[in-house]
Amino acid sequence: MTYVRTLITGSRGAGKSARLATWAQERNGLFVPSNPQALITGLVPTVAEEIALGVEQAVTSREELHRAVHAAAADLGITDLLDAHPLQLSGGQTQLVALAAYLVLGRVHGQTDGLDAPALAFDEPLLGLDNAMRARVLAAFSRYPADLTWASARPQTDEEDLATERQDLGEGVDIAQSAETPLVALPTRVAAAVLARDLAISPVTPVRRRWKKQVLAPVAASITLDLDPGDCLILTGPNGAGKSTLLRTIAGLLPPVAGQLSIGGVPPHQQDAPARVALTQLVAQTPAHHFLAPTVDTDMQLGNGTRAEPALRTALRDAVLPAGSGQTHPLDLLPTEQHLLALAEALASEASCLLLDEPTAGLDTPGLQQVAVLIAAHCTVGGSAIVATHDPELTDTLAQHLPLRHYRLDSSG
Incomplete structure (x- = not known):
């Protein structure tokens, strides 16, 4: 039996998510x-149990459930994560576990004829994945025993090769300014070099006990970095190598396991919050975690955003968001607009070093160009940036504006 594989494309605000939801509803998917x-419930202590939650009632035995979960995990290359806690994963690993929790529906009863598998509609399912994981996901999509569709703002050749049909929704939200020209004039940054020597990092914060010293196993070690004012570093590495952990460590949110780390000559994790955010601003993979206020304008005035001139905050907002967004709740923005707002807020803080974790996730080409121009503007006025990304288009676009440095992080260090 032949199943449909539909690729839905379109610019920001074109309605891709709404089209996916309608597609799924029409097929009872x-x-x-x-x-x-x-999508991660956090109700269970292991990845295996998280994947199993959706099919527990659809199987006839524990053995069948075990086979289905392990088959779905093997498809996506996450068998080694089955005993891990689902809330202690990297961004890419979390994406894979979330996908496995749905793709396991095609593994119930070991069926390959699709009798019980529902149609699935995925919104940007490849975000934050390295090339090897992308290939595994698309291969799993090809084997899924029912119709399947997914949305992609900037589809790559491997996605187009898999699709049996394509729906292009065209243009969406208008871009306020040309992405090829500087969007805003940023103030000069305070010079602060980033230095790391034989750094070892862990996503776990050690627990202080007077009678016992906790020993942490580093996720990566032997990291040595020199980042001068004006430098832009592209941080790459496979999913789970520790890229997000490294950014959080440089931001001072996690202490190093070993080695030396300083920004502007001081260890970031030993500074109080106001001093830390003056040194670095971290824009995380989940931008909604940044927002605290009920409107965009109010949120941009929180924290170190109060240091920025009102005209600069307005210019940054209008450069990345549709007109009239000032009174919108940040969580009512499109997911891609939330990424852009988080970047705008980080720039408004005037920190010396920007730490960006997959900043172009889900962005169309104009949005990606906006991100590149803003990063370049920050570095041009004496700031530095570390960009963790699996997006080669972002790297290529940044290289048109800045000389780039590269560091590949592996779990072996």
Whole structure:
């Protein structure tokens, strides 16, 4: 039996998510949103149990459930994560676990004829994945025993090769300014070099006990970095190598396991919050975690955003968001607009070093160009940036504006 594989494309605001939801409803299927963190329940202590939650009632035995979960995990290359806690994964690993929790539906009863598998509609399912994981996901899509569709703002050749049909929704939200020209004039940054020597990092914060010293196993070690004012570093590496952990460590949110780390001559994790955010601003993979206020304008005035001139905050907002967004709740923005707002807020803080974790996730080409121009503007006025990304288009676009440095992080260090 032949199943449909539909690729839905379109610019920001073109209605891709709404089209996916309608597609799934018409087929009595399931729509899977683009935020993997929101799809993880956190109700169970292992990845295996998280994947099993959706099919527990559809199997006839524990053995069948075990086979289905392990088959879905093997498809996506996450068998080694089955005993891990689902809330202690990297962004890419979280994405894979969220996908496995739905793709396991095609493994119930070991069926390959699709009798019980529902149609699935995924919103940007490849965000934050390295090339090897992308290949595994698309191969799993090809084997899924029912119709399947997914949305992609900037589809690559491997996605187009898999699709049996394509729906292009065209243009969406208008871009306020040309992405090829500087969007805003940023103030000069305070010079602060980033230095790391034989750094070892862990996503776990050690627990202080007077009678016992906790020993942490580093996720990566032997990291040595020199980042001068004006430098832009592209940080790459496979999913789970520790890229997000490294950014959080440089931001001072995690202490190093070993080695030396300083920004502007001081260890970031030993500074109080106001001093830390003056040194670095971290824009995380999940931008919704940044927002605290009920409107965009109010949120941009929180924290170190108060240091920025009102005209600069307005210019940054209008450069990345549609007109009239000032009174919109940040969580009512499109997911891609939330990424852009988080970047705008980080720039408004005037920190010396920007730490960006997959800043172009889900962005169309104009949005990606906006991100590149803003990063370049920050570095041009004496700031530095570390960009963790699996997006080669972002790297290529940044290289048109800045000389780039590269560092590949592997779990072996």
